[in-house]
Amino acid sequence: MTRTHLVESSPGPSQTGRAARSRDAAVRPFEEIVAEHGPVVMRVCRALLGSVDAADAWSETFLSALEAYPKLQPGSSIRAWLVTIAHRKGIDQLRGAARRPQPVGDLPELPATDAASAGESSMDDDLRAALDALPPKQRGAVIYRYLADLSYAEVGELLESSATAARRSAADGIASLRKHFSKGART
Amino acid sequence: MSDKQIIDRVTNAFAGAGGFDSDGRLHSRLAALAERQGLLDVSYRTIDSPLGLLLLAATGEGLVRVAFSCEDHDAVLARLAGAISPRILRAPGRLDEAAHQLDEYFAGKRRGFNVPVDLRLAHGFRRSVLEHLRRIPYGVTQSYAAVARAAGNPSAVRAAASACSHNPLPLVVPCHRVVRSDGTTGEYLGGPEAKRALLAMEAAA
Numbered sequence: 097m098t099r100t101h102l103v104e105s106s107p108g109p110s111q112t113g114r115a116a117r118s119r120d121a122a123v124r125p126f127e128e129i130v131a132e133h134g135p136v137v138m139r140v141c142r143a144l145l146g147s148v149d150a151a152d153a154w155s156e157t158f159l160s161a162l163e164a165y166p167k168l169q170p171g172s173s174i175r176a177w178l179v180t181i182a183h184r185k186g187i188d189q190l191r192g193a194a195r196r197p198q199p200v201g202d203l204p205e206l207p208a209t210d211a212a213s214a215g216e217s218s219m220d221d222d223l224r225a226a227l228d229a230l231p232p233k234q235r236g237a238v239i240y241r242y243l244a245d246l247s248y249a250e251v252g253e254l255l256e257s258s259a260t261a262a263r264r265s266a267a268d269g270i271a272s273l274r275k276h277f278s279k280g281a282r283t
Numbered sequence: 284m285s286d287k288q289i290i291d292r293v294t295n296a297f298a299g300a301g302g303f304d305s306d307g308r309l310h311s312r313l314a315a316l317a318e319r320q321g322l323l324d325v326s327y328r329t330i331d332s333p334l335g336l337l338l339l340a341a342t343g344e345g346l347v348r349v350a351f352s353c354e355d356h357d358a359v360l361a362r363l364a365g366a367i368s369p370r371i372l373r374a375p376g377r378l379d380e381a382a383h384q385l386d387e388y389f390a391g392k393r394r395g396f397n398v399p400v401d402l403r404l405a406h407g408f409r410r411s412v413l414e415h416l417r418r419i420p421y422g423v424t425q426s427y428a429a430v431a432r433a434a435g436n437p438s439a440v441r442a443a444a445s446a447c448s449h450n451p452l453p454l455v456v457p458c459h460r461v462v463r464s465d466g467t468t469g470e471y472l473g474g475p476e477a478k479r480a481l482l483a484m485e486a487a488a
Contacts, residue, residue, distance in 0.1 A: 123364040125325075125371035130310065135303040142297040151309060158313050162322045166369055220296040227293070242290050243297060273289045 126165055130158060133178050136244055140179055143227065143239045144186035153189060157182045176250040179240060183254055226276045233257065234269030241266045314374035324368035327360065328375040330382045333389050334477045337454075339378045342367065345399030346381050348451050351473035366404060385454065391488050394421035396455045404451040411435055412446035419460045422485040426464045448472060454481075 137157055141150035160181050168177065227235055233255055240251045241262070252262035304310055317323040325347070327340040338356040340348040340363055347367070350359040364371055375382075380398050387393035405413050411434040419425055425433075431443035447458040448470050459481045463469040471478035 123361065123369045125360045125364045126369055127327075127360070127372050130313065130372070134309070138299065138303055138309075139294075139297040142299065143293075147299075154309060155313055155316060159316055159320065159322065162317055162370055162372075163320075220292070223292060223296045238293060242293050270286050270289050273293070274284055274286060277284050277289065277292075 126162055129161070129165070129174060129178075133175055134158075136175060137178050137182050139243050140182050140239060141186070143243050144182070145189055146224070149189055153182065153185045156185050160185070173250065175244065176246050176254070179244045179246060179250075180254050183236070183240070222277075223273075226273055229276075230269050230272055233261075233265045234272065237262050237265035238269040238273070242270075310373070314372045314376075317370075317372060318374065318376070322370055323372055323374060324370040325363055326372055326374035326377045328373060328378045328382065329356065330385060332385065334473055334480070337385070339381055339385075340371075341377045341381070342401045342403070344401040344403075346378070346452060346455060347401040347404060349453050349455055351453070351477070353474060354472065381455070388454070389484075391484065394488075398455070400452060400455060402451075405446070405449070408434065408436060408439060408442055409446035409449065412443050413450060413452070413456050413458075416447070416450070416456050416458055416461065419457055421457075422488060424460050424462045424482065427461055427469070428464060430461050444469070460485075 134154075138150060138154050141153040141157065144150075145153050157178060161178055168174070227238065230238065236255050237251055240246045240254055241248065246254070248259040248263045248266070251266070252259040255262060255265070257265075314323065314326070318326070323343075325340055325342055327338060327348075329336050329338050331337075334351060336352045336356070338348070338350040338352075338354075338359055339346065340350075340360070348359065348363060350356060360371060381396075384393055384396050384398060388396070402410055402413055412430060415430060415433045427444045427447070428437070428440050430447070431437055431440045434443060434446075436442070444461075447461050450456055450458040450472065453459065453472050459471060459478045461469070462482075468475055468478045468482065
């Protein structure tokens with residue numbers, strides 16, 4: 097064995113060409129997407145649907161995302177993409193058009209209602225009711241701007257309006273909530 | 284109440300107590316649904332071993348990658364995403380049997396592996412080398428020259444060595460049993476010490 101051979105066979109898991117290609121395309125394993133964005137998608141699902149249906153919506157959102165993920169354009173905002181999917185799942189569920197969850201069979205069980213464990217019902221029923229009472233665009237703008245931290249441009253696209261309209265809807269929504277809470281004398 | 288207080292209240296209200304998916308049930312359910320719907324192209328898990336943390340990854344066809352921690356598991360997964368598919372989730376189920384057999388191997392209770400393997404990461408001559416390596420019995424060593432010959436190209440000794448050092452399935456495809464003609468151990472993905480340890484373990488059994 098020559099010295100050259102030792103250099104050539106030094107540890108290096110796969111062909112360098114392939115490694116370079118995957119870096120260029122910035123292909124991230126979907127597991128990383130779930131780990132990074134799972135919490136924000138759950139917050140959005142809870143806000144859209146309440147704790148009881150949030151877990152199903154979360155699973156459906158990430159299943160749809162997993163299916164489409166290989167075709168996602170490089171450079172897309174993954175958070176905005178996921179929140180858009182969650183938004184559509186939310187609309188489906190609210191319309192009652194969502195397929196009922198399949199029989200779970202041997203699937204790991206979900207927390208029965210994580211409302212109880214998360215203490216949301218005691219925490220902020222008030223806010224939930226006030227948020228649900230907002231007109232849909234305001235409610236959407238508040239959730240997607242402040243809970244999902246999307247830009248106004250992204251919120252506008254999601255709500256099929258403009259960045260300007262989204263900014264106004266979010267401001268109007270927050271103003272309504274403020275009015276509601278100052279009236280309610282609850283701090 | 285100020286706008287800021289309202290916004291804080293909104294952001295806090297849906298965070299949920301006790302952290303996100305702290306018991307991992309949501310994730311397990313996602314992985315199980317993905318598997319059931321045929322959307323899980325690569326699943327992976329890690330196991331502890333005397334050689335450190337090992338990454339095991341499998342496609343629907345079988346075990347496709349075993350990686351030592353010195354290879355950087357995140358980097359290995361990123362390369363799998365590029366080479367096979369980015370539909371990758373941590374999902375132990377598909378890998379339980381391989382994990383169990385590796386445990387037995389390290390405990391000295393197993394001399395061969397009986398799990399489906401997927402050799403798609405190796406092509407051409409490299410693949411022929413791996414096919415041959417699978418037939419080298421426990422506790423036996425072979426020279427790179429002998430491996431090149433057995434894989435059908437006696438003059439391709441360096442290519443055979445390269446195939447060993449790029450083996451996507453170390454341990455299970457026992458490239459550690461290939462040594463240099465002068466009797467020294469030679470290179471190994473997991474480092475020369477790991478290779479010496481494996482050879483010593485097999486020789487003592």
